[in-house]
Amino acid sequence: DVKVTQSSRYLVKRTGEKVFLECVQDMDHENMFWYRQDPGLGLRLIYFSYDVKMKEKGDIPEGYSVSREKKERFSLILESASTNQTSMYLCASSLPVNTEAFFGQGTRLTVV
Amino acid sequence: GENVEQHPSTLSVQEGDSAVIKCTYSDSASNYFPWYKQELGKGPQLIIDIRSNVGEKKDQRIAVTLNKTAKHFSLHITETQPEDSAVYFCAAKWAGSYQLTFGKGTKLSVIP
Numbered sequence: 001d002v003k004v005t006q007s008s009r010y011l012v013k014r015t016g017e018k019v020f021l022e023c024v025q026d027m028d029h030e031n032m033f034w035y036r037q038d039p040g041l042g043l044r045l046i047y048f049s050y051d052v053k054m055k056e057k058g059d060i061p062e063g064y065s066v067s068r069e070k071k072e073r074f075s076l077i078l079e080s081a082s083t084n085q086t087s088m089y090l091c092a093s094s095l096p097v098n099t100e101a102f103f104g105q106g107t108r109l110t111v112v
Numbered sequence: 113g114e115n116v117e118q119h120p121s122t123l124s125v126q127e128g129d130s131a132v133i134k135c136t137y138s139d140s141a142s143n144y145f146p147w148y149k150q151e152l153g154k155g156p157q158l159i160i161d162i163r164s165n166v167g168e169k170k171d172q173r174i175a176v177t178l179n180k181t182a183k184h185f186s187l188h189i190t191e192t193q194p195e196d197s198a199v200y201f202c203a204a205k206w207a208g209s210y211q212l213t214f215g216k217g218t219k220l221s222v223i224p
Binding site for chain 2: 104
């Protein structure tokens with residue numbers, strides 16, 4: 001069974017903290033993505049990676065960075081967490097061509 | 113970039129009735145149109161997809177239609193059941209892009 005696993009289901013962090021969200025996929029997919037999901041706004045792309053050490057900005061990259069040192073792992077980093085980054089974060093992976101994107105279960109991050 | 117509009121934002125139907133969700137896209141170069149279902153507490157999961165060389169695709173009670181001229185596509189669920197209650201997202205992707213652009217979602221409630 002294919003799997004995208006996010007390291008935490010729920011996180012509570014303080015304003016100003018550096019936050020790491022981890023995602024691992026076991027499907028040998030080239031592409032990996034980080035989305036943010038907010039009510040009424042749908043899924044918005046933060047960053048994506050099409051290869052190891054490669055990254056591209058999505059629609060809302062401000063305040064975030066990413067790291068992909070290994071093919072199976074894609075990390076989202078909040079350099080200095082702020083309350084407006086309280087959200088559900090979803091990781092996904094896919095093959096390079098027009099095929100299904102597989103999502104993790106999500107990490108609900110609360111910044112207080 | 114691509115823009116995807118999804119309607120309605122909420123939809124309530126009686127069990128056994130049909131449900132239709134509609135999406136429009138802006139980029140005529142888009143050629144891949146998936147639909148995702150997100151149940152409470154889970155990540156989105158692909159339920160059906162269609163490519164631009166096909167006008168309709170069916171999978172049991174679910175069908176998707178694509179009108180390239182009008183740049184819209186629709187999800188049809190027949191004989192709805194309570195377990196169909198979820199949030200549904202449409203998305204679009206063009207051949208030169210890595211990323212999916214999502215609609216804002218439709219919350220479907222099937223009333224027993």
